[in-house]
Amino acid sequence: MTNESTDNRSAEEILADEIVQQAEEQVEEQFEAAAENISEEQEKINELELALSVAQATVSDQKDSVIRAKAEVDNVRRRAAQDVEKARKFALEKFAAELLPTVDNLERAIASIDAEDEKQKVIGEGVELTLQGLLAGLDKFGIKVIDPQDQAFNPELHQAMSMQEVEGVAPNTVIAVMQKGYELNGRLVRPAMVMVSKAAGVDTSA
Structure with a gap:
């Protein structure tokens, strides 16, 4: 009886060891499979993060390009407006320079009129009105x-x-x-x- 019990226990122990070993192998296989899945997922995550970084860099570059282009457009627009304003202001410069001798002659004519002479006085008043009208026109244009x-x-x-x-x-x-x-x-x-x-x-x- 004693020997049979010993043999039976030995068989049970052997069976238990086999079960434990099988369980360990299954756990190890599952762990390796999970680790492989984790590695694949991590690789995908790394790829996505890299793609995101590239996309962010591209967006940043494009944003800078848009900002620079807008600034350049604003500068061109401002320079064009300044050029138009200068052209508007000084387009009359040559024309004004041609009119100035006429103004000088009218002033000299007024200065030479004898105020005691009624005829000259009347003429002088007409010349004075002409001069004032001319000066008012010049003043109107700056x-x-x-x-x-x-x-x-x-x-x-x-x-x-x-x-x-x-x-x-x-x-x-x-x-x-x-x-x-x-x-x-x-x-x-x-x-x-x-x-x-x-x-x-x-x-x-x-």
């Missing part, structure tokens, strides 16, 4: 008179024709305007020709 009488000499706007010492007048003051100047929308068309005061004892002949 052409302004530069008449610096008694003002400080400005070499950017005035052309000094001579200098003279005048008692009681500060040096570099315009004491006479021989010909008025004109500017068009802030740009000089013709400088005013002037006589300027000088300090006492200063020799300007050299």
Whole structure:
């Protein structure tokens, strides 16, 4: 009886060992299969992440390109608007320069009229009206008179024709305007020709 029990237990132990071994093999196979599946999934995830990074980089580059293109378009549009504005402002420059001698002649004609002579006085009034109408038209288009009488000499706007010492007048003051100047929308068309005061004892002949 004792030997049979021993043999039976041995068989049971052998059977148990086989069952455990089979279970371990199944678990190992399942683990390997799961690990393989995880590796495949991870590989897919890595591929997707790489594709996402490439797509994000492409979108970023395209966004930068769009921003640069928009900035360039804005710059071109702004330069074109500035060019149009400059052309509009200064298109009359040559035309204005041609009209200025007429203005000078009208002013000289008015200055030469004898106010005591009734006939000349009537003519002078007509010339004065003509001059004022012409100046008003020029002013309408941005052409302004530069008449610096008694003002400080400005070499950017005035052309000094001579200098003279005048008692009681500060040096570099315009004491006479021989010909008025004109500017068009802030740009000089013709400088005013002037006589300027000088300090006492200063020799300007050299």
